[in-house]
Amino acid sequence: MRPTVARMSDMPGPKVYNLWWGDRGIAAQKGVIQYAISPNRQRAAKNMFRNWLFNGYRRLAAQVPYFVVPFAVGYGTYTWAKSYDAWQNSKAAHEAGHAAEH
Amino acid sequence: MRTLKKNMLLRLVNSYIVDSPEPANISYLWNFGSLLGVCLVLQILTGIFLAMHYQPHVDFAFNSVEHIMRDVNNGWAIRYTHANVASFFFIFVYIHIARGLYYGSYKSPRVLLWSIGVIILVVMMATGFLGYVLPYGQMSLWGATVITNLLSAIPVFGQDLVELIWGGFSVNNATLNRFFSLHYLLPFLLAALVVAHLIALHTHGSNNPNGIGSSTDRLTMHPYFTFKDLVTIFLFFLILSIFVFYYPNMLGHSDNYIPANPMQTPASIVPEWYLLPFYAILRSIPNKLLGVIAMFGSLFILLILPITDVSRVRGNQFRPAMKLFFWFFVVNFFILMWIGSQHPTSPYVEIGQISTAFYFLWFILIVPVLGLSENTIMDVATEK
Numbered sequence A: 001m002r003p004t005v006a007r008m009s010d011m012p013g014p015k016v017y018n019l020w021w022g023d024r025g026i027a028a029q030k031g032v033i034q035y036a037i038s039p040n041r042q043r044a045a046k047n048m049f050r051n052w053l054f055n056g057y058r059r060l061a062a063q064v065p066y067f068v069v070p071f072a073v074g075y076g077t078y079t080w081a082k083s084y085d086a087w088q089n090s091k092a093a094h095e096a097g098h099a100a101e102h
Numbered sequence B: 001m002r003t004l005k006k007n008m009l010l011r012l013v014n015s016y017i018v019d020s021p022e023p024a025n026i027s028y029l030w031n032f033g034s035l036l037g038v039c040l041v042l043q044i045l046t047g048i049f050l051a052m053h054y055q056p057h058v059d060f061a062f063n064s065v066e067h068i069m070r071d072v073n074n075g076w077a078i079r080y081t082h083a084n085v086a087s088f089f090f091i092f093v094y095i096h097i098a099r100g101l102y103y104g105s106y107k108s109p110r111v112l113l114w115s116i117g118v119i120i121l122v123v124m125m126a127t128g129f130l131g132y133v134l135p136y137g138q139m140s141l142w143g144a145t146v147i148t149n150l151l152s153a154i155p156v157f158g159q160d161l162v163e164l165i166w167g168g169f170s171v172n173n174a175t176l177n178r179f180f181s182l183h184y185l186l187p188f189l190l191a192a193l194v195v196a197h198l199i200a201l202h203t204h205g206s207n208n209p210n211g212i213g214s215s216t217d218r219l220t221m222h223p224y225f226t227f228k229d230l231v232t233i234f235l236f237f238l239i240l241s242i243f244v245f246y247y248p249n250m251l252g253h254s255d256n257y258i259p260a261n262p263m264q265t266p267a268s269i270v271p272e273w274y275l276l277p278f279y280a281i282l283r284s285i286p287n288k289l290l291g292v293i294a295m296f297g298s299l300f301i302l303l304i305l306p307i308t309d310v311s312r313v314r315g316n317q318f319r320p321a322m323k324l325f326f327w328f329f330v331v332n333f334f335i336l337m338w339i340g341s342q343h344p345t346s347p348y349v350e351i352g353q354i355s356t357a358f359y360f361l362w363f364i365l366i367v368p369v370l371g372l373s374e375n376t377i378m379d380v381a382t383e384k
């Protein structure tokens, strides 16, 4: 990278992946029109909480199959190790000749 | 508006945070970069004010910190903010990296961006470790003793190197002084690395959840993402305040409120929570030198992902098998974190060893094999 890249990098060249507004290679920008309704009539947060709850739930639920098994295995290991450790340090384990080494 | 685009320096501001074209579909997982920037600024600011009252001397360090807590106006708030933001810094960096892993942000053309990130991570850990030594409590002294001693595992000159770092024959006043000096210096190195990180990011632009080019669907950074970033910045301030004002010591270790005593080793020496996974990897290798290599290797192995991830599809959005293994990797990371906090006794040692093996295998076996198989299946399916 050339040291001057900081000054140049706002205008990507032919080798640069990040296209800037209006660059060739993306849909031609012509007749760009911006519409806006009056700020008094905009409802930027319409259904925000409902969407957060229901659509959020839908999106998270779709990922559940991918993380239940890993987290179940992890939690299982954690609880097993803790109970095994507790047993190892118990009187019962000492009597059975299974004392933990220290 | 014209000056914003014409002035030498302002046009940089414009091109980075005003007009910058961002993918329209980036999710909240892309907010952690700005949160990390906020953390760095907060740490430098609170750190400078702490340094005005801190004394880097073994006889005064502990008391000067108590002086900050009790006598300096709002000193308690400055110190607790500094200590807790350090933890949030790491929470955010782990999520930031996990986002990169999940969406394949490390893949070409963002390899330089990713590699600078890995260096940032290592420097962050060094800074965190050095800072923890400064209050000179029991954990400060003994943590420093354990970690610096690791270098003695280097053959031939290891012991000499450790004594050079100590400036003596154990952690002592000279060590505390140089650690303070470096703890002050490294955040500025981090700031420079972050600038490089942003330049590298800017060259190719952000990745997005679909992993495909997004040139046809962009929004300007301002106002869309400046305000979206502010949502999580305010949320961060809210949660940070709960910690600073109500549970300021929750993430710390109580032993660090005992002044450092070279004559008494604490019952167990544990590093800060964010170093635990790597500490677990270190301890799960019986040979000291190999353990040290594994610990550093577990950080630097992030650098080989652009090579070992041979999948033609960027990111896990459309790769169910990789999603599953991503979550196994995450859970394994938590397991390592927990193992790092346990005494090295029977079930924990073995679990740590299996987790360490899985950690490395994920990078060098699971990622490439899954990518290869998927590519092959795709080739077979599309063969005429």
Ligand code: HEM
Pocket: B029, B030, B031, B032, B033, B034, B036, B037, B040, B093, B096, B097, B100, B103, B105, B106, B110, B113, B114, B116, B117, B118, B120, B121, B190, B194, B197, B201, B205, B206, B207, B208, B302
């Ligand atoms: C002080 C620490 C850091 C700061 C301030 C920082 C800052 C940023 C910012 C502002 C962005 C753009 C916004 C975003 O995508 O979140 C970004 C993107 C990125 N960062 Fe970092 N970063 C830090 C550490 C790291 C680390 C440790 C890594 C990796 C090991 C990393 C890898 C990346 C990657 C790959 C991207 C592009 C992600 C994408 O577009 O999908 N960063 N960083």
